[in-house]
Amino acid sequence: MKFTVNRQSFIKKLNDVSRAISTKTTIPILTGLKLVVTDNEITFTGSDTDISIETTLRANDDNAELTVEEPGNIVLPARFFSEIVKRLPEATMTIAVKEGFQANITSGAAAFTINGLDANNYPHLPEIESNDEVTLAGDVFRDIINTTVIAVSNQESRPILTGVHFTLAGDEFTAVATDSHRLSQRKVTLPNPASETHDVIIPGKSLVELSRMIGEEQQDVKMRLAENQVLFMLGDTAFYSRLLEGNYPDTSRLIPSESETTMEISAPALLAAIERASLLSHESRNNVVKLTLSDTATDATATIFGNSPDVGAVEENLSTLALDGNDLEISFNPDYLKDALRSFGQSQIKLSFTSALRPFTLVPSEDGENFIQLITPVRTF
């Protein structure tokens, strides 16, 4: 194996697959990057068994400046190889593998020799035979991930809740996550209905990496589902994730259909007030803030209150856009509300309450049907 390549083009591909490579794996070869070189392209593969990423650098990409002298394949220690490539002195580099899986990496006057592994011992990627493909705009899908993944559980005691539940029926695509204290649900109408119905749970960690990889690029993401794997295609890059097995709880019955008190407010204004109140709640043992809503004939007030016996207290009247219904005093974990509020960006939102011990919901004032955040209050009496 021997090829010469533009270093920056190579590094970009290396960074993409490095997302899947962990130093903490129990399978030593998976700390490596697999390179497969043919006459006109290099295929990069990285995997931690949960996620696998594969991408290709092609000789017909002018920026790649790729010339292959001899095809072949090798597995190189990923973290270390990546540090070397990033520090080489020249714009191009040459990698040559001789017998014994030793790779020579040369660029200008610098010559590295590093020990690799036999690529034939690298695990095979999952095969996804399904041809039922769903296409989503990259920025829409990234937004669906980022607004739902905040509600997945970090606790392995109920593994199913560490994933986001996606359902696809006709042109309706729904994502929902809950850690049993809060819930986030997004619905999107697809431009082209899917031919099959799907119901899968994708690990939150996989989705976070996928969202980062989508980044700010505007390109489409194609999704293919199989029995226990999902494949996302982003241009020349394939992102595989395992699926979580089991039945996701029925979350539809958790969302209240009626309310006794409603408040409309600007999401960033409420977020700033909650951030101030949580400065104090974080210093106390139970991390709870209290919201008091009062709608009298002459005045409607919403007050946030946080305190810590050791440090002090904070009280703030909120500037609401509307406040209607029964008086209410409700306490909750401010960190859940902060996560939920951030997902609404600069929007105006509507909060709907039933009673002090029942979950309350947040929806955008416009289009309240397709995006809902739900938070369970905390009993303080």
Place this chain on the structure above:
Amino acid sequence: MKFTVNRQSFIKKLNDVSRAISTKTTIPILTGLKLVVTDNEITFTGSDTDISIETTLRANDDNAELTVEEPGNIVLPARFFSEIVKRLPEATMTIAVKEGFQANITSGAAAFTINGLDANNYPHLPEIESNDEVTLAGDVFRDIINTTVIAVSNQESRPILTGVHFTLAGDEFTAVATDSHRLSQRKVTLPNPASETHDVIIPGKSLVELSRMIGEEQQDVKMRLAENQVLFMLGDTAFYSRLLEGNYPDTSRLIPSESETTMEISAPALLAAIERASLLSHESRNNVVKLTLSDTATDATATIFGNSPDVGAVEENLSTLALDGNDLEISFNPDYLKDALRSFGQSQIKLSFTSALRPFTLVPSEDGENFIQLITPVRTF
């Protein structure tokens, strides 16, 4: 005590004194920020006993928007108070202290009440009676600190080596630091000779904080020395540090006066090569790179070599500007050389070697008298 103030002006002063405030102190009141409010100014004080910082916000500074309704003083929990002030909603805030050392902080609709402490229990700052003042340009002094403090020891086994040794005699100001493996020495000629001779050791940690505080500002730094304290004045801010007690070792005899081999090279080019070589040395147990210098009748070559038995090896021919003298093979800790090379910026430098087991020196090719870095090699045979 009651005053109203522009929040941004207040935060700037708060950040300055916060450098001296540690959460890890064994004296609880020192986790606090001391505020002393008179009719026309607020004095901020922070201290961890090693370093103390005092600064003043004046009513005649228009940006301060300071109006004092009632003078007084208080100690407030620094970290927590600072987070509150930074998150308040309006451009100004009002702080009022009533009985029981409780402070009310209000800004817009937000009202905090936090528990403070009696300012009368706050330790007194050191008194520096000396009037012998040395004035240094801020950027020159910051540069002296940053290029010498890299060589101070982190080990408390020889406390004296955790400081930088400053001597002042006439118009000659010298700073030197060594951890016994390397040494860095700077000399500066002062525009105005000092009337007294001084010889002090200032803790490296104090100097790092002072250097950060000098920052990019062009203003002068005034230094006053006393028996066991040093005071630096930067505009309205006073920075006190304790001095280390004891005799600093005589470092002048460590610097070799002659050499057998010399090499001239661009500092950033050598740094890049050493960074590459150290990628491999860091993976091996002894973290050593080898430099081979050979000056034959036909050719002069300098080669850097690093290796790790597990991972691989690297070899690189250096592009030297000049190479003269005896052939030499010398091994050293690349991290010491990296620190030293960074202190030369983009300069050309001259390295001078005596033998494989004797310290070697680095000086700028221009002005080699006033700045010297010294590194002790490692025996590998």
